[in-house]
Amino acid sequence: MIKTLSSHWAIGLKWVFKTKSDEHGHIVKHKAWLAKGYVQQHGVDFDEVFAPVARLESVRTILVVAVAADIYFHDILYDFSNSTSNSTSTVVAKPTALLQSMNTSVLGMMVVFNGPMTEGKALPPSLEETTVRAQGLYFYNKKQTPADAWFAFSVVFNSTGNRGTLNVMGEDLFSEKTRDLSVVGGTSDFFMARGVATLRGDAIEGFTYFRLQMDIKLYEYYV
Amino acid sequence: MIKTLSSHWAIGLKWVFKTKSDEHGHIVKHKAWLAKGYVQQHGVDFDEVFAPVARLESVRTILVVAVAADIYFHDILYDFSNSTSNSTSTVVAKPTALLQSMNTSVLGMMVVFNGPMTEGKALPPSLEETTVRAQGLYFYNKKQTPADAWFAFSVVFNSTGNRGTLNVMGEDLFSEKTRDLSVVGGTSDFFMARGVATLRGDAIEGFTYFRLQMDIKLYEYYV
Amino acid sequence: MIKTLSSHWAIGLKWVFKTKSDEHGHIVKHKAWLAKGYVQQHGVDFDEVFAPVARLESVRTILVVAVAADIYFHDILYDFSNSTSNSTSTVVAKPTALLQSMNTSVLGMMVVFNGPMTEGKALPPSLEETTVRAQGLYFYNKKQTPADAWFAFSVVFNSTGNRGTLNVMGEDLFSEKTRDLSVVGGTSDFFMARGVATLRGDAIEGFTYFRLQMDIKLYEYYV
Numbered sequence: 001m002i003k004t005l006s007s008h009w010a011i012g013l014k015w016v017f018k019t020k021s022d023e024h025g026h027i028v029k030h031k032a033w034l035a036k037g038y039v040q041q042h043g044v045d046f047d048e049v050f051a052p053v054a055r056l057e058s059v060r061t062i063l064v065v066a067v068a069a070d071i072y073f074h075d076i077l078y079d080f081s082n083s084t085s086n087s088t089s090t091v092v093a094k095p096t097a098l099l100q101s102m103n104t105s106v107l108g109m110m111v112v113f114n115g116p117m118t119e120g121k122a123l124p125p126s127l128e129e130t131t132v133r134a135q136g137l138y139f140y141n142k143k144q145t146p147a148d149a150w151f152a153f154s155v156v157f158n159s160t161g162n163r164g165t166l167n168v169m170g171e172d173l174f175s176e177k178t179r180d181l182s183v184v185g186g187t188s189d190f191f192m193a194r195g196v197a198t199l200r201g202d203a204i205e206g207f208t209y210f211r212l213q214m215d216i217k218l219y220e221y222y223v
Numbered sequence: 224m225i226k227t228l229s230s231h232w233a234i235g236l237k238w239v240f241k242t243k244s245d246e247h248g249h250i251v252k253h254k255a256w257l258a259k260g261y262v263q264q265h266g267v268d269f270d271e272v273f274a275p276v277a278r279l280e281s282v283r284t285i286l287v288v289a290v291a292a293d294i295y296f297h298d299i300l301y302d303f304s305n306s307t308s309n310s311t312s313t314v315v316a317k318p319t320a321l322l323q324s325m326n327t328s329v330l331g332m333m334v335v336f337n338g339p340m341t342e343g344k345a346l347p348p349s350l351e352e353t354t355v356r357a358q359g360l361y362f363y364n365k366k367q368t369p370a371d372a373w374f375a376f377s378v379v380f381n382s383t384g385n386r387g388t389l390n391v392m393g394e395d396l397f398s399e400k401t402r403d404l405s406v407v408g409g410t411s412d413f414f415m416a417r418g419v420a421t422l423r424g425d426a427i428e429g430f431t432y433f434r435l436q437m438d439i440k441l442y443e444y445y446v
Numbered sequence: 447m448i449k450t451l452s453s454h455w456a457i458g459l460k461w462v463f464k465t466k467s468d469e470h471g472h473i474v475k476h477k478a479w480l481a482k483g484y485v486q487q488h489g490v491d492f493d494e495v496f497a498p499v500a501r502l503e504s505v506r507t508i509l510v511v512a513v514a515a516d517i518y519f520h521d522i523l524y525d526f527s528n529s530t531s532n533s534t535s536t537v538v539a540k541p542t543a544l545l546q547s548m549n550t551s552v553l554g555m556m557v558v559f560n561g562p563m564t565e566g567k568a569l570p571p572s573l574e575e576t577t578v579r580a581q582g583l584y585f586y587n588k589k590q591t592p593a594d595a596w597f598a599f600s601v602v603f604n605s606t607g608n609r610g611t612l613n614v615m616g617e618d619l620f621s622e623k624t625r626d627l628s629v630v631g632g633t634s635d636f637f638m639a640r641g642v643a644t645l646r647g648d649a650i651e652g653f654t655y656f657r658l659q660m661d662i663k664l665y666e667y668y669v
Binding site (some may be wrong): 312316317337359388390392414 | 539553555585587619627628629666
């Protein structure tokens, strides 16, 4: 299910407090830093004068934040023959012209999508109205089918729990059971987030429907 | 207007000097760090004990750097009917074939652009020669119009003030007054930068011209 | 040649052991951290007081890792006239229809690729089977030729030395001798990596083949 970041902050803070208990008499300051959300320090040559470094690190938490665990992305491709009424994605170029001229596989077929992401496997009542959506593109880049695909998209959260976007890109290696994409940035509730989105094929129905199970974990974010 | 990073470093360095005056016997080291271009962190109440903290944090500054504040991006779309002479963008596929075959909206229409970015709203004298350009793609991913769009592009700086690129991606949610995209990386003057680019629709003229007001803020960068 | 990260980790681990010997009674904990994959930071002289520092800092290292130095990317474009048998890339839209309708340059031509990356300039015996591949897209965004191109792709490592992906995006400014793209994320052996990929045109043969020399350097990664 989709967890709110706030609950995770709680964990993160707990972690910081624990660290604080290893130190003496700096609690107030700690709170201050926490409130300001310091970023991680990197790469300075220092000596014992610099003990406070430890505290700085608390700024960037190392705890994994599962923003969206076991969430499903639905893709209903308009393939130029079926109805567009319930499709959530379409090919950028007219595939008939493209594929005919290629006499080859789906290599080069690029799809633009705006699909719902749901906590269960079932399609939502309304494909247009969901609190979490994935909006972006994928294209097939292998001659053999099933072909690998490359994804670049934004996960758009619009719920009371979370508002903001996570931006994702990477290769979906079909031969692998699970494929890790990179979360390269985020906005609003996910301000400056980075992490990994793990995809797993969950269902394929012919050419016009597939469902991906997705786990999104953040390893860096600001507070 | 477009601020140079150097002006911000100036502020940052002043900060460091101030901190140095609070410490004793670390001047040489400070100078070394300074040479590396470290910048003090904003808003920390330092005393001698915490001075080192400042130094360490300073490797990653939290001061916001407005690389491009109130800058305008111009998009003049070649729609296959108007002239290409002054167009700055074009559709990847022949839209007539695409849209006719879809009997639907602009969903799936992908545009490649190389547009000027200007400090004012007016088009520059030469569309080809400007010191800041946005080069990338966008595509519409919503059936309804005005449709959401997804952007991935590089802001290319080629002025005496700044040289280098910022790489941006994210969803342009048309329903929002302002939309935050992620700055996921940078090169040269913007080496390893990360931040947020905020878009605001500023003008739309039919199908072939729009202007976006853009603010680019960096929250992480190396010096 | 392609260096394995493991060699770098080896250094990192050696570091940790060395540090452990400098501390007293923290060995078990250290092992735990090790299990979590933390690595000591370069150039830090630790003692008991700083054990916490070690754990925290180590999450980020600033040693530069040349993941792929002097590696070559091959692109053999299927231009809809030559054979597809050995092509490694293809245009998303049928270019004849596109370019005819545009009466212009390659502006807007988008190519999907899945090309081999080799340590030498020679094409590999098998274009389909190489341990390092670049899979993604590029498109031309300038009217004049030779045109600038914009790249977004994943470098997929599948060797015994490295397994995982690096995700890259940025502008290839043809006018520059070398062009820096951003490595915005990584997976598996390159978990959470960030850095810069430097491109240099190495060979062009007409419209259907080019070879890029690529250096990939990471400035941030987790272990």
